[in-house]
Amino acid sequence: MMSPAHYLFLSLALFIIGCIGVITRRNVIVVLMSIELILNAVNINLVLFSRIFGDAAGQVFALFIIADAAAEAAVGLGIIIAFFRNRETVLADEMDLLKW
Amino acid sequence: MLDSILFYFFAGVAVLSAALMVTRRNAIHSAVFLITTLLATAGIFLQLRAEFLFIAQIILYVGGIMVLFIFVIMLVRLDVALHHIRFRLQRFVALIVALTLGGYISAILFWARKLPGQGLFIQGAAPAEKLSPNSEKLAESLFSGYLLPFEIASVLLLVAMVGAVVMAKNKKGAGES
Numbered sequence: 519m520m521s522p523a524h525y526l527f528l529s530l531a532l533f534i535i536g537c538i539g540v541i542t543r544r545n546v547i548v549v550l551m552s553i554e555l556i557l558n559a560v561n562i563n564l565v566l567f568s569r570i571f572g573d574a575a576g577q578v579f580a581l582f583i584i585a586d587a588a589a590e591a592a593v594g595l596g597i598i599i600a601f602f603r604n605r606e607t608v609l610a611d612e613m614d615l616l617k618w
Numbered sequence: 619m620l621d622s623i624l625f626y627f628f629a630g631v632a633v634l635s636a637a638l639m640v641t642r643r644n645a646i647h648s649a650v651f652l653i654t655t656l657l658a659t660a661g662i663f664l665q666l667r668a669e670f671l672f673i674a675q676i677i678l679y680v681g682g683i684m685v686l687f688i689f690v691i692m693l694v695r696l697d698v699a700l701h702h703i704r705f706r707l708q709r710f711v712a713l714i715v716a717l718t719l720g721g722y723i724s725a726i727l728f729w730a731r732k733l734p735g736q737g738l739f740i741q742g743a744a745p746a747e748k749l750s751p752n753s754e755k756l757a758e759s760l761f762s763g764y765l766l767p768f769e770i771a772s773v774l775l776l777v778a779m780v781g782a783v784v785m786a787k788n789k790k791g792a793g794e795s
Contacts, residue, residue, distance in 0.1 A: 520621060520622055520625045523727065524625060524629070525662070525666075526727055527724075527727070528629045528632065528633070528662070530720065530723050530724070530727075531633050531636075532632060532633065532636055532655070532659075533719075534716045534719055534720050535633070535636040535637055535639075535640055536636070536640075537712070537715055537716065537719060538640055538712045538715070538716050539639070539640040541708055541711055541712040541715060542640070542708050542709055542712045543640070545645055547645055547687065547690060547691055547694070548639075548640075548645055548648050550687070551639065551648060551649065551652050551687060552639075552640065554652065554656075554679075554683065555636055555639070555652065555655065558655070558656060558659050558679075561659070561663075561671075561675075562659060562662060562663075565662075565663055565666050565668045565671060566666060568666075568668070569666045569667060569668070572749075573759075574755040574756045574758070574759035574760075575759060575763070575764075577668050577670070577671055577752075577756050577759075578756065578759050578760050578763075578764050580668075580671055581670075581671065581674060581756070581760070582767060582771055584671075584674060584675070584678050584679065585771045585774070585775060586771075586774070587679070587683060588678060588682060588683055588775065588778070589774050589775055589777075589778030590778075591683045591686055591687065592686065592778045592779060592781075592782040593778050593781050593782055593785070595686060595687070595690045595782070595786075596781065596782035596783070596784075596785035596786040597785055598690060598694065599690060599693065599694070599785070599786045600785045600786060602694045602695075603788070606695075608694050
């Protein structure tokens with residue numbers, strides 16, 4: 519097994535790339551995909567520490583995170599479809615109904 | 619040796635395709651690169667001897683969630699979005715956030731290594747041959763210690779399913795029929 523630092527920095531890199539995606543992308547679907555990337559980066563950490571401490575709790579938590587990601591994707595994409603039906607756009611900066 | 623080759627291969631694929639996912643303009647390309655990242659992460663899970671999560675990642679994430687994403691991308695008209703210019707200001711903000719976050723967490727990790735007795739960079743993981751079967755351990759923990767969260771997660775999934783159906787439902791069509 520590699521040293522834990524390798525995995526931590528891999529997770530950090532994926533997390534930061536996900537954050538950059540959330541901030542810079544205008545397409546809401548890609549923003550949701552970036553959030554999936556962030557959740558995945560966290561999963562790497564959980565599995566790594568589960569392996570180090572020999573405790574399955576970390577993997578249980580990672581499983582819960584995957585379930586949450588599925589729920590979040592389903593609801594988020596439902597909202598996007600409903601919004602697209604009303605406004606004909608999926609761009610974040612055109613969602614300005616509450617802005618004046 | 620084999621371990622480090624595998625790790626660098628999977629990590630390289632994961633980071634590279636994650637970067638490509640964020641920078642591609644076409645949403646379908648982004649989705650495909652995200653799938654590559656998720657598969658590479660599944661490889662990392664396998665290397666960490668989390669076999670059950672390896673399979674769950676491939677079946678749930680790649681087979682379930684990403685198919686849903688691609689389905690929605692195809693449902694929604696995106697060709698307008700391709701020709702828009704992205705924000706300069708937001709790139710600047712993203713740069714600041716990335717540098718701050720990266721510098722901060724890296725500093726914490728480097729410090730934690732130097733502190734005596736602080737167990738962040740533990741080397742004492744059990745060798746792979748001595749691990750008990752992964753799925754068995756996971757199931758035992760999930761169904762004894764985490765039974766209530768497990769049931770709550772199933773309720774959450776049910777709520778999300780109903781919510782997604784309700785929100786994506788065409789209200790006009792429902793009223794007419």
